[in-house]
Amino acid sequence: xSAESDTYLARDLSVSAMRLNRRLRLxxxxxxxxxxxLSILTTIFREGSLTAGExxxxxxxxxxxxxxxxxxxxxxxxLKRVPHATDRRQVVLTLTDEGRRVAGxxxxxxxxxLADQLGFLTPQQRTTLAxxxxxxIGIVERVQ
Amino acid sequence: xSAESDTYLARDLSVSAMRLNRRLRLxxxxxxxxxxxLSILTTIFREGSLTAGExxxxxxxxxxxxxxxxxxxxxxxxLKRVPHATDRRQVVLTLTDEGRRVAGxxxxxxxxxLADQLGFLTPQQRTTLAxxxxxxIGIVERVQ
DNA sequence: TATTGTTATACTCTATAACTATA
DNA sequence: TATAGTTATAGAGTATAACAATA
Numbered sequence: 001x002s003a004e005s006d007t008y009l010a011r012d013l014s015v016s017a018m019r020l021n022r023r024l025r026l027x028x029x030x031x032x033x034x035x036x037x038l039s040i041l042t043t044i045f046r047e048g049s050l051t052a053g054e055x056x057x058x059x060x061x062x063x064x065x066x067x068x069x070x071x072x073x074x075x076x077x078x079l080k081r082v083p084h085a086t087d088r089r090q091v092v093l094t095l096t097d098e099g100r101r102v103a104g105x106x107x108x109x110x111x112x113x114l115a116d117q118l119g120f121l122t123p124q125q126r127t128t129l130a131x132x133x134x135x136x137i138g139i140v141e142r143v144q
Numbered sequence: 145x146s147a148e149s150d151t152y153l154a155r156d157l158s159v160s161a162m163r164l165n166r167r168l169r170l171x172x173x174x175x176x177x178x179x180x181x182l183s184i185l186t187t188i189f190r191e192g193s194l195t196a197g198e199x200x201x202x203x204x205x206x207x208x209x210x211x212x213x214x215x216x217x218x219x220x221x222x223l224k225r226v227p228h229a230t231d232r233r234q235v236v237l238t239l240t241d242e243g244r245r246v247a248g249x250x251x252x253x254x255x256x257x258l259a260d261q262l263g264f265l266t267p268q269q270r271t272t273l274a275x276x277x278x279x280x281i282g283i284v285e286r287v288q
Numbered sequence: 289t290a291t292t293g294t295t296a297t298a299c300t301c302t303a304t305a306a307c308t309a310t311a
Numbered sequence: 312t313a314t315a316g317t318t319a320t321a322g323a324g325t326a327t328a329a330c331a332a333t334a
Contacts, residue, residue, distance in 0.1 A: 021158075022325075025301095041159075064302085067316065069301085125275075132276030133156040133157050137163070166302075169302085173290075208326075209325055213323095234292060
């Protein structure tokens with residue numbers, strides 16, 4: 001890789017992240033559930049019930065954002081707010097049956113949305129994306 | 145790559161794009177120019193003066209977003225709005241001297257912001273990111 | 289009529305600061 | 312006092328719809 005392409009790697013990454021993000025958000029808006037809220041839903045789906053604070057850590061956002069999004073999900077009937085067993089300050093966020101159904105469907109839906117696109121790729125390109133995703137996660141962890 | 149990891153590739157991609165985006169946006173907020181506006185600035189820096197419509201195509205956003213962001217940049221003294229030579233409906237967006245300076249500096253600044261993070265990576269990982277960025281751009285082009 | 293761009297409006301997502309309730 | 316979470320407030324970024332000016 002040349003020094004010149006190194007220079008633009010950061011820009012290319014941020015631009016492609018921004019644009020991909022925009023596209024995916026729009027897809028989900030069409031599907032009636034905003035992408036950040038869907039992320040919360042599927043995180044709980046995968047990891048099980050979590051308190052608001054634990055969720056904030058996993059989603060890497062601040063508690064107020066969790067608060068807003070989780071209330072929206074409760075209003076949609078996808079999430080329940082359960083009192084914590086021993087600490088009444090905490091709130092345990094749990095999927096409703098409908099929430100579990102939606103979260104489960106979303107995996108398939110997302111697969112479908114991107115499947116067409118991934119279909120254009122070679123296996124090697126898919127591997128590249130999977131590796132890149134892991135690298136990006138690591139970078140995000142360190143940029144604080 | 146297993147079928148299972150295939151299933152989650154789309155989710156991993158969208159999550160890492162969202163989080164990276166968030167981090168980069170916050171970095172730029174600290175630097176006083178919002179990232180989307182900076183993207184406009186550097187696009188014109190790289191490609192030369194563009195009309196609002198041309199810019200909307202390149203940035204993959206709708207004209208109203210260009211309108212808002214470009215006016216903000218004009219207010220900051222970074223962008224000029226020049227009447228089109230032959231078509232008075234169109235507006236040509238051109239960098240001011242200050243805009244050119246800021247855009248130029250941004251390449252270095254962005255390099256500095258991510259340089260620390262890229263420094264943790266192996267040359268092979270950087271290559272992976274560069275390739276992934278190109279693949280993602282291609283995907284974004286097709287998701288319409 | 290068609291194209292270019294702006295204005296009006298609305299929504300998502302996020303943050304920081306200030307607050308409440310509980311530990 | 313410290314912690315968990317909410318409310319209040321602000322700002323970025325985006326879209327669609329309706330509009331004005333020009334071709």
